[in-house]
Amino acid sequence: MNDILNKQEIEAGINDSNSINCQVFGEVDSTNTRMKENVYDGIYDYNLIVSDTQSMGRGRRGRVFESPKGTGIYMSLLIPVNDKRENVLLITSAAAVAVVRAIRNMTDLKPVIKWVNDIYVDGLKVCGILAEAVSNKAGEMYVILGIGINVTTEIEALGENARNIAGALFDGAAPVTRNEIISAVVNEFYEIYHNISDREYMGDYRKYSMVIGKDVRYSSSEGWAEGKALDIDNDGGLIVEADGKRLTLNTGEITLRLR
Numbered sequence: 001m002n003d004i005l006n007k008q009e010i011e012a013g014i015n016d017s018n019s020i021n022c023q024v025f026g027e028v029d030s031t032n033t034r035m036k037e038n039v040y041d042g043i044y045d046y047n048l049i050v051s052d053t054q055s056m057g058r059g060r061r062g063r064v065f066e067s068p069k070g071t072g073i074y075m076s077l078l079i080p081v082n083d084k085r086e087n088v089l090l091i092t093s094a095a096a097v098a099v100v101r102a103i104r105n106m107t108d109l110k111p112v113i114k115w116v117n118d119i120y121v122d123g124l125k126v127c128g129i130l131a132e133a134v135s136n137k138a139g140e141m142y143v144i145l146g147i148g149i150n151v152t153t154e155i156e157a158l159g160e161n162a163r164n165i166a167g168a169l170f171d172g173a174a175p176v177t178r179n180e181i182i183s184a185v186v187n188e189f190y191e192i193y194h195n196i197s198d199r200e201y202m203g204d205y206r207k208y209s210m211v212i213g214k215d216v217r218y219s220s221s222e223g224w225a226e227g228k229a230l231d232i233d234n235d236g237g238l239i240v241e242a243d244g245k246r247l248t249l250n251t252g253e254i255t256l257r258l259r
């Protein structure tokens, strides 16, 4: 299948109401960084940037997001949040549900969400999400929503660290193009985002969680602690039971305890 990133194809697949102007690159340092520079420079021509590869793809907590050429999706969406500031913290979980819904609708795969924002298929991470808030010179706030998906990425193309946890949606030829996946993710995201304050999508965030009901290790101020993940609240917080007490994890990271 012809899988060349293409502006016209991506835009044709996006619902008109989402008014997306997409910029496609062969290579950038990072689509999030490029979008951030645009905001600093007052350039708002493009609200979706995608690239065939990234030389300095970034993950959460300063990690590298390896971005081999031609086999993955590296995309950043510019979201003005001035009138929706109270919902900024929900954007990551909304994006995770959008990716899961898009992939489930287009393929037979059964992606699930590892709190907060990683998407797994068959026990391997296939997608990461990095949402960054930025303000322009006028003080208007935007969220740059970066999504990286390993579509046909060969694990050998990744470094040693990623190789231990990463997978790809497809082994070899994909039945859908990257253009189609990008459009579907954008549509699913805006479907949620238009009504984000009703938090209806949280039902799917819980339904597709690979964490609820599992024993987890989580990072706390005193180091690593252990507990059982009971539920996810309507703000996206993970409710954990540890030593007979309940607590809600709002940020940070968990590691699923291996059995």
Ligand code: BTN
Binding pocket: 029, 030, 031, 032, 033, 054, 056, 057, 058, 059, 060, 061, 063, 065, 073, 074, 075, 076, 127, 128, 129, 130, 146, 147, 148, 149
């Ligand atoms: C993570 O897994 O920690 C988050 C990874 C986010 C990667 C995407 S790829 C597109 C966008 N540009 C970046 O530099 N990072 C995000």
